[in-house]
Amino acid sequence: MLPQARITETIYTAAIKGACMSLWMDPKDKYLNSVAQIAVLNQWAKQGYVFEKPKETCKQMGEAVGNKSNIFLMGNTHMY
Numbered sequence: 096m097l098p099q100a101r102i103t104e105t106i107y108t109a110a111i112k113g114a115c116m117s118l119w120m121d122p123k124d125k126y127l128n129s130v131a132q133i134a135v136l137n138q139w140a141k142q143g144y145v146f147e148k149p150k151e152t153c154k155q156m157g158e159a160v161g162n163k164s165n166i167f168l169m170g171n172t173h174m175y
Contacts, residue, residue: 096136102143110135111146111168115153127153136175143175 099106114133117124127150136143146152152171156164 096138096140098138100137102135102137104144107135107144107172108165108168111149112156114146114149115156118150118153119157122154134175144172145175147171147173 097106097110111133114127118127130149131147133146133149134143135146146168148171152167155167159167
């Protein structure tokens with residue numbers, strides 16, 4: 096949960112790209128191996144986004160060129 100009343104797409108994207116950064120810096124990093132999803136929720140856990148298959152999707156996002164990274168991100172996201 097983040098201390099925000101509303102989680103915007105910009106906040107969500109920044110949070111997920113931050114979570115993917117370790118894998119992008121070291122592809123052998125294993126911290127996402129057992130993570131099925133990442134929920135980025137507002138301060139009351141009533142609104143936000145859920146990122147599915149983070150390890151696979153982060154890898155695809157890191158290899159994507161241009162705006163395709165956001166397509167992979169939003170294609171593996173659902174609203175909470």
